[in-house]
Every structure is written in C-alpha cells, then in structure tokens.
Amino acid sequence: MHELSLCESITGLVADCAAREGIGRVTRVTVAIGKASAIDPEALLFCFPITTEGTVAAGAELVVEQIALRARCTxxxxxxxxxxxxxxxxxxxxxAKTLLAGQEMQVVSFEGE
Ligand SMILES: [Zn+2]
Known part of the structure; x- marks a missing residue:
C-alpha cells in the first residue's frame, strides 16, 4: 500500500530528527498533504500507528493538514x-494548466519530550 510506505518514510524522518534533538518520545506529528497528491488521509491515519510501533514515535498522534492547489494557466x-x-x-x-502546489507531502513539525 502506497500510504504504508509513506508512513514508513514519515516515521523514519521523525525518528532521525528526534534522535538528533535528544527527544525520547514523540507525542504528535503534523504532516501536510496536497489535495492533488492522491494520498488518502484516512489511510495515513490508519497506517501511522503500524509503522511507529516500537519506535520513538509509538503512540504519537498524527495530524494531517491539507495543502490547497495552486496552478498557473498555460x-x-x-x-x-x-x-x-x-x-x-x-x-x-x-x-490547460501547470500545478504549482498541491501534489506534495511534507512533514510540517513534530512535538515530543
Ligand atoms: Zn487563463
């Protein structure tokens, strides 16, 4: 599943950052996904606890924000x-248009202690 590998990337990124910043437990992760990214927020929320199990982000809440579309007319x-x-x-x-934003996914921030 597409979203499962995305969650693995998110978890890996957050775990790396947490280790660098000396954070022992991540409590919340915020990601933003473009409205045209074909990523299903529900599926992300479903997969996230699976990929974080046994990591520094186990039990963390996942917050999904949406990035609006931006386009330039051709x-x-x-x-x-x-x-x-x-x-x-x-x-x-x-x-005819070129999409400038709305297809990407990014980790916005995470909180921990
Ligand atoms: Zn136009």
Missing part, C-alpha cells in the same frame, strides 16, 4: 487556486 499565465485539478482558469476559462 494559456494566459494567470496564477490561481483551483478547487480541483479539472477547474478552468478564472481569467480566460482555459483548462
């Missing part, structure tokens, strides 16, 4: 925030 160059990948350009009505 026809007129306008930048806008489409509600979906299919939304037309509000300036010229064109459908």
């Amino acid at each position: 026809d007129c160059g306008a930048e806008f925030a489409p509600l979906s990948r299919m939304a037309p350009c509000p300036a010229c009505g064109g459908f």
Whole structure:
C-alpha cells in the first residue's frame, strides 16, 4: 500500500530528527498533504500507528493538514487556486494548466519530550 510506505518514510524522518534533538518520545506529528497528491488521509491515519510501533514515535498522534492547489494557466499565465485539478482558469476559462502546489507531502513539525 502506497500510504504504508509513506508512513514508513514519515516515521523514519521523525525518528532521525528526534534522535538528533535528544527527544525520547514523540507525542504528535503534523504532516501536510496536497489535495492533488492522491494520498488518502484516512489511510495515513490508519497506517501511522503500524509503522511507529516500537519506535520513538509509538503512540504519537498524527495530524494531517491539507495543502490547497495552486496552478498557473498555460494559456494566459494567470496564477490561481483551483478547487480541483479539472477547474478552468478564472481569467480566460482555459483548462490547460501547470500545478504549482498541491501534489506534495511534507512533514510540517513534530512535538515530543
Ligand atoms: Zn487563463
């Protein structure tokens, strides 16, 4: 499953950072996923406890934020925030666009003690 390997990456990243900062137990992890990233937040929440088991982040809460879409119209160059990948350009009505944001996933922060 796609989300399982993502959670493994998140857990690995957080465990590395926690070790560097001398944090013994991570209590909360915040990630942001783009609305067009095809990542299912529910699946992330489901997989996270599986991948954190036995690590410094065991029992940590996972908070999933969403990154809104940003796109640039290929026809007129306008930048806008489409509600979906299919939304037309509000300036010229064109459908050709380049997505600037909304496809990525990033670990925003984590808390621990
Ligand atoms: Zn346009």
